[in-house]
Amino acid sequence: MTEIDLKELTILSALKLLKERKISSKELVEESLKQIKRLDPLIKAFLYVNEEGALKAAELADKLREKGEDRKLLGIPISIKDNICIKGLPTTCASKILQNFISPYDATAIEKLKAEGAIFIGKTNLDEFAMGSSTENSAFFPTHNPWDLERVPGGSSGGSAAAVASRMGLGSLGSDTGGSIRQPAAFCGVVGMKPTYGLVSRFGLVAFASSLDQIGPFGVTVEDTAYLLQIIAGHDPKDSTSAPISVPDFLKFIKENEKTSYKIGLPKEYFESGLDEEMTKIIFEIIEKLKAKHEIKEISLPHxxxxxxxxxxxxxxxxxxxxxxxxxxxxxxxxxxxxxxxxxxxxxxxxxxxxxxxxxxxxxxxxxxxxxxxxxxxxxxxxxLILQDFLSAFEEVDLILTPVTPSPPFKIGEKISDPLQMYLSDIFTIPVNLAGLPGISIPVGLTSSNLPVAIQIIGPHFKDEHVLSLAYQIEKEINMKFIPPILKN
Amino acid sequence: MAISLEEVYKIAHLCRLEFTEEEAKVLTEELSKILDYFKKLQTLNTENVKPTFHALKIKTPFREDKVKEFPYIEDILKNAPQLCERMIVVPKVVKAP
Known part of the structure; x- marks a missing residue:
């Protein structure tokens, strides 16, 4: 048996080890639970740890594999934001009003993950009802950023992002209404994607703002994120806003388009004053590198x-x-x-x-x-007008590249007493939800104080595969692993 | 102030919420600051602009009018705060004649 080093694992590499029988799902889940016991007292990413259920599911997964069965996520431990229903487990939305609520059914995204053999290791913390940008609005406790425990992990899916960054589970699902997947992904140095509105069923996601909400995946790599999205995407008659379209093969697309050049727009309004200097410098270094292969063009999103x-x-x-x-x-x-x-x-x-x-x-x-x-x-x-800005921009360019946040993660307590200041920190992610577009956040560097810096890639409606493709190219180009120091001790 | 204390109490009633006097005062200030920020939108001319309620053009999908069994009734009842057999108990809403 191979010794499990969670820092080095991705969903895809873990699946390979499971298939080759180098590790068992039981070992993988046990190791993940150990990681939660070690780190979660400091990070506080989980509202509920499904220890017993996850171990049972792992034994079952190992038995199925023994019988020669294989599924897309057989035996893989992942976490779920606590506003998505898993039958028989609590769904609190980090609110006292749902403190004792037990989900009577599975969300469609959960049904799909279950059918592929995924193991739910726990439910992650969030700002109450997904309203917030720091996870400080949780009725139970705030989550801490694994890169610096004095800082916020972002929000509202802060628990999911912090869990994935500290390898407590290999991936996660969150929800994004105004940046709630992308902003915490950026703050925690992981990949997080808000798919096109309608690509993933919202059935079983506790509704916050129905014309904006969308479920999406977190992963440590773009490939893992694409892989999770593949499984949860698709039309669902139970969600009347779910799109009746056929879902492309995301992994195949990003591999086949490793060398494709894109026309990339930089909206000048996103790079104006107020941006953190060090962060801007890192982002422009990436943009310089991209110029070798892609056409970079300044565009305007005037509203x-x-x-x-x-x-x-x-x-x-x-x-x-x-x-x-x-x-x-x-x-x-x-x-x-x-x-x-x-x-x-x-x-x-x-x-x-x-x-x-x-x-x-x-x-x-x-x-x-x-x-x-x-x-x-x-x-x-x-x-x-905001939607039209994007539609006109996409007549000129294939994809848009922007910062995810105006600054690296802020300190716990720094913005909580000024709601308007907190709202303004969502400036670069909000327009994407208003326009229903796909957007991804990928880590691209670290500041001198060792905090993650990310970029956002935005695509036209239902061009999620293009967004993933450019993200994959950038990830390869940068070739960096984002492992918080807390994991190295 | 963009919103008065009286308005805060009125809206709170519409929301079926209640606040202590201290809470209501703080909220009046916070909401005023946020509503002032919203005034930014008034500077834009939207005379000939149609509103967007959904970013994507979606239509109400139709389905066959077929009865499907809902298997989770017991699970739903388990979440009720107070039950009498299979009925949810609430405070009395009618007065005795």
């Missing part, structure tokens, strides 16, 4: 500066409606009261955290009589 305001009207408006279901009646936390209205109010007042209440209030205000035209309708019109 970028309106994206944050647009998003923070639309997303809370949809959230106001989606979160009306948490009323203490059918499931979740109930505050006792003799009167029904009082029960609603008390359950929600005690069950929801500050940021969630703030957004529900913002949404209600934006939709209320007298303000609807000036806020919600206006924002929906500006959304058209």
């Amino acid at each position: 970028t500066e309106y994206a944050v305001a647009t998003y923070y009207i639309i997303a809370p408006s949809e959230a106001f409606s989606n979160l009306a279901r948490y009323d203490g009646v059918k499931y979740g936390f109930r505050a006792e009261s003799k009167n029904l209205i009082e029960m609603y109010k008390k359950s929600r007042a005690l069950g929801f955290g500050r940021e969630v209440k703030r957004r529900i209030m913002l949404g209600a205000y934006s939709l209320s009589a007298g303000y609807y035209d000036a806020f919600y309708l206006k924002a929906s019109k500006v959304r058209t």
